[in-house]
Amino acid sequence: MNRGNLFIISGPSGAGKGTICNHFLNDDDVYLSVSVTTRNKRNEEIEGVTYFYDTVEGFERRIQDGKMLEWAKYGDNYYGTPKDIVEEKLNNGINVILEIEVQGAFKVKEQMNDAVMIFIVPPSMKELYQRLLDRGRESIGEINKRIDIAKGELKKAIYYDHIVVNDNLKDSVKKVRNIIDERKEKTNLISRLIEELE
Numbered sequence: 311m312n313r314g315n316l317f318i319i320s321g322p323s324g325a326g327k328g329t330i331c332n333h334f335l336n337d338d339d340v341y342l343s344v345s346v347t348t349r350n351k352r353n354e355e356i357e358g359v360t361y362f363y364d365t366v367e368g369f370e371r372r373i374q375d376g377k378m379l380e381w382a383k384y385g386d387n388y389y390g391t392p393k394d395i396v397e398e399k400l401n402n403g404i405n406v407i408l409e410i411e412v413q414g415a416f417k418v419k420e421q422m423n424d425a426v427m428i429f430i431v432p433p434s435m436k437e438l439y440q441r442l443l444d445r446g447r448e449s450i451g452e453i454n455k456r457i458d459i460a461k462g463e464l465k466k467a468i469y470y471d472h473i474v475v476n477d478n479l480k481d482s483v484k485k486v487r488n489i490i491d492e493r494k495e496k497t498n499l500i501s502r503l504i505e506e507l508e
């Protein structure tokens with residue numbers, strides 16, 4: 311059995327990363343990594359499904375204990391990816407999606423240079439602002455902070471393997487699914503050729 315492939319999905323808050331990723335929840339060949347965060351849990355969120363919620367002390371202990379594949383500060387909070395489960399899924403042939411911000415994305419790429427990096431952008435920044443407003447999850451102050459962070463994130467987009475403009479949601483999901491399938495085809499082909507030599 312081939313090892314699974316690792317996919318990193320980043321993009322400005324409100325671009326639609328979560329919405330796109332949720333479409334893969336029922337796909338057997340894909341595991342959506344569940345991150346740890348120190349930010350407050352929101353009403354609609356589920357512990358252990360959306361995130362694992364921890365204190366700052368708890369999070370820092372996880373870092374010290376070497377439990378995190380990567381971590382970063384976004385706004386005033388820590389976010390990070392638990393290491394063991396990602397390794398376990400990849401070893402079992404399952405593709406893993408990390409929906410993480412840019413600093414963490416590059417930390418992962420340094421360690422796993424075959425990771426496929428996908429950057430999701432909105433059709434316009436006006437549309438992004440409207441999506442954040444309509445989502446109704448953050449205060450105007452928090453939305454403005456996220457837009458501010460978006461500028462730095464967009465400057466890193468060019469280093470990603472793929473940029474997907476999330477205009478029509480169905481099309482975006484299809485594009486990401488195609489990226490996953492293409493990588494799978496490539497890894498299958500290469501390992502078949504190597505097997506022939508053995």
Ligand code: ADP
Nearest residue numbers: 323324325326327328329441445476477478479
């Ligand atoms: P992110 O995870 O990138 O912060 P979300 O997935 O929460 O963004 O999406 C932000 C908001 O935009 C949500 O309310 C979502 O329903 C909406 N949304 C996502 N994709 C689209 C799209 N293609 N067209 C219109 N609205 C969208």
Ligand code: 5GP
Nearest residue numbers: 345346381382384389390391409410411414
């Ligand atoms: P939110 O508060 O909207 O859930 O997430 C804020 C930002 O943190 C998003 O850009 C999201 O992709 C990012 N994020 C979520 N989990 C992780 C993680 O484990 N590591 C890193 N580096 N960023 C994360």
